[in-house]
Amino acid sequence: MRIGILGAATIAPTALIGPAAAVPEVEVTAIAARDRAPPEAFARKHGIAQVHDSYADLLPEVDAVYIPLPNSLHARWTLQALAAGRHVLCEKPLTANAAEAVQVADEARRTGLTVMEAFHYRYHPLAERMREIAATELGEIRRVESSMCFPLPKFGDIRYRLDLAGGATMDAGCYAIHSMRLFDPGRPVVTGARALLRSPGVDRAMTADFRFPSGAEGRITASMWSRSLLRIGLRVEGERGTMKVFNHVLPQAFHRLTVTVDGVTRRERVSGEATYVRQLRAFASAVAGADTNLTPPSDSVINMELIDEVYRAAGLEPRGAVS
Template identity: 60%
Template sequence: MTQLAIGVLGAARIVPMALVRPAARVPEAVVAAIAARDPQRAGRFAAKHGIATVHDNYQALLDDPQIDAVYNPLPNALHAEWTLKAIAAGKHVLCEKPFTSNAAQAREVADAAAAAGLVVMEAFHYRYHPLAARMREIVDSGELGTVRSIEVAMCFPLPSFGDIRYSYPLGGGALMDAGCYALNCLRMLGDGTPQVRRAQAKLRGADIDRAMTAELRFPDGSAGRITASMWSGKVLDISVRVLGDAGELKVLNFVAPHLYHRLSVRTAAVRRHERVRGEHTYTYQLRAFTDAVLRGGPVLTSAEDAVVTMGLIDEIYRVAGMRLRGA
């Protein structure tokens, strides 16, 4: 195999940015087919974006022998079902985050991927940009001293309350949508898997968190805190703060650094700002996925890693007194 033929499950709004445009910059990947609940919509999408094949339904796409891998941007509640079906069909999978509705589903998917020997990657695109590696490099360098606390915020306004992200049956909630980013980043910068100490939700109805805060503790004693919201008093905040006993790291917009970001380090000896240049985060992600499938390259956001994040999401919902997604 010299080129990865990717099929898309659903004509979601994210597909052009997350896959179609990056594929134009990654010669080893081609978006070869699409299927949607509405075949006419899939046809219009394919015509607009130059996708050669339109299938009548998701299973027909999975059964297509010309397709090597699947991109799964379906609603959260459908991630596990269709990722498992893709694995059963022998396809590699790039699955949007959050990986599944809960940790039990994530474990089932991870086990299936391992048994099949397939690449199944969670689509935390920011992890593949050089900024993420630079953040971890600064923490590991000792420049900040012993890390005392890590705070990650992922807050943005989504007042469209009919959006699927406010639907419990579809696996919605601020923790699922924004909070999965915050938890993933917290884990990337921390040492080991943290434990949830406290959690508090602001609700939109009985089962949907429009905002969530959680306090965690890492095995080394350092504190972690996430703030996630789709609608709250904190309208827009996408940031990281790592406080050590010798200094502080702050990063603004760790999720889309190709658009704009600001990294600053403050210690007793220095105050500096850095700019970590690079391509679009989704281009890095697609290149990494293609490399993993074609050459066995590294996967930073594996199915096994997703199991840990989904376990933390489950525990935060429990501590906040809420039902798990997919319950």
Template identity: 60%
Template sequence: MDSLQIGALGAARITPQALIRPARSVPEAAVVAVAARDRARADAFATRHGVPVVHADYAALVDDPALDAVYVPLPNSLHAEWTVRAIEAGKHVLCEKPFTANAEEAQRVADAAAASDRVVMEAFHYRYHPVVDRALDLLAAGTIGTVRRVEARMCFPLPRRGDIRFRADLAGGATMDAGCYALHCLRTLGPGEPTVVAARARLRASDVDRAMTALLRYPNGATGRMTCSLWSSDVLGVSCVVHGDAGRLRITNYVAPQYWHRLSVRTATRRWHERVAGEASYTHQLRAFTTAALHGGPVLTPASDAVRTMRLIDDVYRHAGLHPR
């Protein structure tokens, strides 16, 4: 197989950035089909982005025997259903985050993935950028000593009140859309798997959070703090700070480091800043996905990992006095 034939399950706003443009830089990836709830929207998307095939609906795309893989950028509430259907149709799957609406759904998808020989990847694109590996190398080398506290933020303004990310029936909320990044980063750079000890929500509606703060604890006693918002006084903040007993490591803009980022390290004897070279995080992600599907390469964000993140998200909601999505 020369290239992975990919279909986009939905003409979402993220699709050009996450799939169409990266495919131009990844020779082994070919975006060849799209489907949307509105056929006219799918036609317009295909014309604009040069996608040769438009399917009548999601089911037709998933069942297309010419496709090897499916990209799922649907609303959160639909991720589990269509990821499982794609796996059952023999497709590899790149599913947007958050992986599902809740941990129970995530486990169901993970079980389906484990029972197949398909690659199922959660689209935490930041994890595939070299700046994260550089940070992990520095932490593993003991550059800042034993980790005692980790703080991750993902805050940006989303003023559109009617946006689907504020809809409870579509599994929306700040913790789902922004907090998932911060929680995953706390898992990635922290000393083990954390647990939630407290959370406080600010609400857009009675059951939808527009902002959330959560406190976590790691097995070694280290603490974590997650801050996220889609609409709050924390207008913009995307960073992760790891405090050790011998120094501090900070990544500014860990989510989209291709636009601008800074890796800063401070110890008792030295301070320095780095820019870590790399392509767009989405390009690194798509290359990893195609390499895994075609050649058995590693997957850093598999379905089993997504279950752990979704459990944290569910627990954040519970500690904040809200129901999981």
């Protein structure tokens, strides 16, 4: 499978180029950007054969695209790739808002092409192990708390730009909401939210509360700049005990899983290939027809609906899109 990159994003070597060396079915063959100089330097450094001046020019040359563009451009270029008959691996969040996610889901369903939202952590064995413990050991789930906080003091970063669909809930909160949803099959509702703003309309931190149809409660804490400088983890409380997980997002670097059931505590480590390698392997398999897409557009629609609801509950508008 020939895959091309739309934009010379700094995440691309970690999320795609490095993993492609471990997934023989995938070859990174092209890159495009609006300014030719960055992709040319990027291509030389990473051994990419083709460089294009526009994203549209790249599409006929590949079988699939990887989209690490600003959030506001995700839906537009996912839809254009699908119209060109190309499969899509798109960085999270899949779109700027729920309405765009519905458009992408409808088009993916119509074309039968693979669209995968790049929640790479979901493809590591740790994610399934967490789900298994919650389902078989903790009893009825009562509360799930999910945190994704990291420091981003570079306030000129595109993730702080409203016109590019930025904000902490988009960049960090999408992870927190997604991982909170792993432990209850029902679609939660937002019961409250509070934002800390960096600029008008742009959240640097967000706390939101949820309630699942089962009665379980949820809370997410997301931040790009707050007192919680680094906080990445989960806490799942059931009637028989609790599970705590530190760094479920990048477990190959380090993680800690602690389970207490009926007063007995144990710790586990879950080994496996890097999340990005497993994600790319799953993407290639899904393109080939296997049922390996764990983060399809239908799931993205729910996540984006909740992100929109969090913004509204916090007194902010959901993100828009720019051309």
